Structures are given as structure tokens and as C-alpha cells.
Amino acid sequence: MKKTILSLALVLATGLLFAQKKTTTSAVISFDATTALDALPKAENKTVIASLDTKTGKLAFEATIKNFAFSNPRIQEHFNNKGWMDSDNFPTAGFAGTISDLSAVKFAKNGVYMVTVKGDLTLHGVTKTIEAPATITVDGTSIKAASVFGIKLADYGVDGAAIGAGKVSKEPTITVSAGF
């Protein structure tokens, strides 16, 4: 009986360890929309949900807009207002895509792998297909995915007065980092 329980536990533990779909609720997305006129529009969200399927290469992110933390209260208020992200009407942003060159990544071998991720980014209620370079770092059972890319706010219908006045960059830099 003990042997059976032990075997079942071992099978379960092995299954969990090598589960193909890995998730985290503490991925980090930061953006930098600073300009020469204003150094304040930058923030970080540390409670982003992310998933990575190591078999299919499917990668996904979900972030609540209101959990982007700014240092300045007024900029945070502006960020959530209708003129910018309108977070009451569009409370989340998300990405669903695939690692294009998955065969280049050896999840069983430690290393840093350069890949391209392509998928749909939904922001401010608008979905656009994007492609971005990313790195996959494998270290034992730990996998880290990271990417830095830019977006055009106008593509997502974000065009508030501060953007037009040059206080917020029209093409902010987005940094994504997820540990699985």
C-alpha cells in the first residue's frame, strides 16, 4: 500500500515538475513614456498573470491597468482617465501569442535563447498583431521570459491632450519579464 502511494506521489510530482503549461501571477510589465518635457510618465505593474506552454510555445499575459504604480499621484490619475487608458472602461490589457522559432529553445538545457514572439496585443479595447524579440533563459527548472518593444499609442486609439502636447511619448517602451 505504502509503495503504491509513494509511486502515485512520484508520478504526480514528476508531472507537476514537467508540466507543459507554466503560469505565474507575478510577472512584471513596465512602460516608459517619458519625454524631454516630462520625466514622470513611467510605471510598473508587478502582478501580471503570464503563461508559457513549453510544448506549443504559446505565451500569454494579462495585466490590470489600474495596478500600474506611478511615483506621482497626479500622473497616475491622468493615466487612468479617459484621455489616456480609460481604465474604468478598459480595465485589462493582454497579449496572446506564440514563440515563432520554438525549436531553437531547449527547455531541458540551461542557456539563454533569443527568439521572436508574435501575437495579438489588446490595449484600450483595440487588438493589434505585434512581433517582438524576446529572450528565454533556462536555469534548471526555472524559465524566464523577457522582452522589450515599442508600441504606437495611436494604433490603440490612445491620443490624449498630454500625448499631443509632447508630455507623453507617442511610442512608449514596454518591458516584460516573467519567471516560471
Added chain:
Amino acid sequence: MITTKINKRYKKWMLAAFVLLLAAGATVWYVFTEKFTDTAEVKAAFTVNAADFIKEFRQDMKAANARYSEKIIVVNGIVSEVEAVDTTANIKMVDTASGAYVIFAFQKQHLSEAKAMKAGDQVSIKGSCSNGAFSNILETEYITFKRCAVNK
């Protein structure tokens, strides 16, 4: 006589303009350098129990968001998980029956408090409630907090 009057009036205008300029400068300086207060020092609008809080969001997400979003709230509950990534650490309280959870991202100056916590600890956390949402990835509800600190 007339020249003296003009000089006096000119001086008054100059002084008024200077005061206005000073006030405008002070306002701009205040707006651009203002920072969020340490959450530990802010009075909470609500004190809740984690299990009831999650239940409230699961029952009516819209009403719960209207009530709690962007409010400072004290949440009492048991730590389910400490998610430490690189230099940061988030605290999670999970409703084991549904998988729904509340997650707390700590203010920089209070990160060591989060790192000292461990699963099973009964804790009291104060933070700014962002909002609740449904995750399509995890297929459950979740509530996010920012700028958190241990409630003392």
C-alpha cells in the same frame, strides 16, 4: 509728480507679477515632485477579511470594483504564497475552493516585510486596491493591490 505716481504703479504691477510667477512656479514644482505617501501612514477606508473580500468580488465584480477601487484597504488573512521574483516579492491569499485570489505588491520601502512572510502566516496588509478582474489564463477571479505595507 506724475513720474512718481507711474513709478509707484509700475512697482506694484511688478510685485504682483513676481508673486504670481512665484506661486505658479511653486504649483508646478509641487505637482511634478509630489510622491505617494507611505501607505503605512495612510488611514484605511475599509478593513476586510480576505475570504469575505474575495467572495464579494466573485459575487458582483462591478459593485465590488465601484466600492473598493483606488481605496486604501486593510486585508486580514492567511498567506497562501510568497511569490519572490528577482528583487521583488508579492503576497497571495487564495480561496482554495475556487482558486480566486488577492495579490499584494509592496511599496519599495516595505519589500523586506513581504520577504519575511511565509505561507501559513496570519497577516494584516494595508494597500491601495486597484481592482478585481477575471483571468482568462487562470480562469478565475483575482484582485490586485499596489503600494502595500504591513498594517501595524
